[in-house]
Amino acid sequence: MCGSGNDFIIVDNRKKILHEAAFSNLARRLCTRSRSLGADGFVIVDDSSSADFKWHFFNSDGSRAGMCGNGARCVARFAAVNGIAGTDMTFDTDAGVIAARVTDDRVRIRMTDPRGFEPEKRVEIRSGALTVACIDTGVPHVVVAAADIADVDVVGMGRELRYHPVFAPEGTNVNFTFVHEDGRLFNRTYERGVEGETLACGTGAVAAALVMAARDRVRSPVVVMPKSGEPLRIFFERDGSAFSHVFLEGNARIVCTGELWEEAWNWADPDDVMDVGSK
Template structure:
């Protein structure tokens, strides 16, 4: 049986496994994740995080979305794995770990975790994509993974799943596709956000990289300033800190709470 922790980061839920002994081989992580992330049939989660040894950092992670595809980055997953590593004695309260998007630093303070994310890249406002009903503006930025950010008229009533799926598979972003965030800018320090996540292929209760993307494009339009609170679909707030130099954004921190839901052991029937 494989031991695991179930954790949540502001509504994104994850299965975390200490894989330093190689219990799950890398070439089996995709199929393993697809099976254990099935809701109602197995544990159920937005993704799986495997913690492995690293020669240069405190540890290395593999983050896989529920569809079994490995992603470069997941902001809320990064916060959860930092607390997991601290609680398991793998790293101290301050740590740096290896990801496909580059090294990520984190600080753990109880349930609150703050992570220094890769600097956003590829920022482009008013991208060339067919506008859909209710859209006010549409921008793009990569915050470790690609995000299209759409400012809409009525966020609560907006058809996020329908339009999010269309944006996710738009030929402009092929072959990898993109995440889609729909936002309402409430004030200069508060954004409301709903996200359609690539790899989960549905709306999720939160998205850390999406919260960063939303804050960055809103700042690029001079509508918010650091720090920015981003209210997620699940009702929790993430806080984004950054330094802005023209259209460049540096020292981007993502802060929010984490929850340890339970610890368990996977029976072979879950797979």
């Protein structure tokens, strides 16, 4: 599935065809592009005693993440299409319970309330002092105001901030955000766990919208344009610097359904192969 440019492999595991101990390594292998199916993330759907279902979400490097906005919209449509839930549903995540509404290929999810908002945080990087904003929208994000969104060194500066000691040990996602004169936000994201720029990031779009709203640059609803060009809409209520009733809306497209062969994950890992050329 694809949500605004983020792509995901989704597996219905309610019959326990996969063992939880294997989730992380399986995610890393299946998400490796060129060697396997390839994706930004791996989603396992499981039973829940308190919601319609539960998900386990893994980034492409095998690390577990509490929340992913685009992945959440995709799994909601997956659940509706496959009769796991109705078009109005709730599901458990590591970040809390998410509510979703599916309308054709459009999905709106209610995010957990943001936390840890720091409107101004001074960080020393190689190029000098930088003032950023920090907010957790299910996963931690940094937002950097960008004067020219096309000219930002997303990978270089993004990686430096992602691994900066200030954000240790978990690290952070990093967004570069430009406010257009028509009120739209243009957002580019270096994603933790993917370790590079992705075409879209749902929680990052929410982070950018809330930070710019706190700076009185935008008001709800906010249209956020990710690198993919497929817009996301962010709705929220604001009381000063506090935000609640935060919703993320965008597309969730089904690309294909099928069967994964063992060869999809049973391949030689270059990191495990001895370098015979140096012998």
